[in-house]
Amino acid sequence: EIVLTQSPGTLSLSPGERATLSCRASQSVASSYLAWYQQKPGQAPRLLIYGASSRATGIPDRFSGSGSGTDFTLTISRLEPEDFAVYYCQQYGSSPRTFGQGTKVEIK
Amino acid sequence: EVQLVESGGGLVQPGGSLRLSCAVSGFTFSSYWMSWVRQAPGKGLEWVANIKQDGSEKYYVDSVKGRFTISRDNAKNSLYLEMNSLRADDTAVYYCARGGSYPGIWGQGTLVTVSS
Numbered sequence: 001e002i003v004l005t006q007s008p009g010t011l012s013l014s015p016g017e018r019a020t021l022s023c024r025a026s027q028s029v030a031s032s033y034l035a036w037y038q039q040k041p042g043q044a045p046r047l048l049i050y051g052a053s054s055r056a057t058g059i060p061d062r063f064s065g066s067g068s069g070t071d072f073t074l075t076i077s078r079l080e081p082e083d084f085a086v087y088y089c090q091q092y093g094s095s096p097r098t099f100g101q102g103t104k105v106e107i108k
Numbered sequence: 109e110v111q112l113v114e115s116g117g118g119l120v121q122p123g124g125s126l127r128l129s130c131a132v133s134g135f136t137f138s139s140y141w142m143s144w145v146r147q148a149p150g151k152g153l154e155w156v157a158n159i160k161q162d163g164s165e166k167y168y169v170d171s172v173k174g175r176f177t178i179s180r181d182n183a184k185n186s187l188y189l190e191m192n193s194l195r196a197d198d199t200a201v202y203y204c205a206r207g208g209s210y211p212g213i214w215g216q217g218t219l220v221t222v223s224s
Contacts (some may be wrong), residue, residue: 001170035210037153044203044214045145045153056212088153092209095167097143097155 002027002091004102012108019076020101023089028069030093036065036074048087049074050058080107090093110134110213112204117218123192124222130187130204130215132159141208144174144189146200147217154200157189158208172198194222 003026013019023034032052037045047056049065053070062077076083084107089100116128128144143158156176157168166178177190187204201220205211 029148033209039153044216046214047210047212050210090153090155090210095158096169097209099153099155102152 001096002094002098004089004091004098006089006103008103009106010106012106013079015079017079019079019105020030021074021087021099023072025070025091029091032068033091033093034072035090035092037088038085049050051064112206112213114202114204114215114218116202117202119221119223120194121224122195122222125192126194126220128189128202128218132185137185139192140206142180143205143208143211144178145203145205148200149152198222216219
């Protein structure tokens with residue numbers, strides 16, 4: 001099973017700032033099969049990125065993903081008030097699928 | 109409108125059983141892999157199981173193997189999760205999701221509480 005480790009655990013930033021979230025895998029993720037989700041309190045997760053760098057339908061271009069192998073990054077170029085939430089990475093290169101433990105982006 | 113609606117959650121004693129259902133509408137259910145993902149209170153997401161379009165392939169996280177069974181009825185546009193030998197650490201919101209790789213559509217979840 002591939003273990004995903006996200007850092008930092010919490011990111012305290014102000015609206016308008018840039019957010020950089022990291023996801024590191026315990027072994028190489030096949031074909032960059034990595035996704036990112038956003039989750040707000042009381043809501044289901046929302047798919048942001050798949051294939052490490054492809055934005056899902058309707059996702060603003062301030063969200064971007066990069067990386068390959070074992071190191072992946074989600075960048076939010078300029079934080080909007082609605083972007084403060086928890087973010088999870090997830091690999092689908094092997095079964096079972098696994099998630100990282102999450103990074104909370106909070107208002108500073 | 110695409111919709112996934114989970115049901116069947118509730119309070120169950122340790123060692124008990126529960127069957128979750130997910131009714132889908134707004135898309136061709138038989139064309140998609142489907143998954144169950146859970147989230148313990150205040151914790152992160154955990155993939156539970158997924159199933160191929162025709163039910164011929166199923167995968168489970170190790171912690172539920174032999175206790176949980178994922179199934180589907182394409183004629184009824186429904187996904188199921190049969191849960192047996194439930195333990196306290198199975199307490200979670202269970203989400204039904206469309207897709208077996210990177211689900212893009214999720215239900216709102218149903219809460220399962222395992223407690224005496």
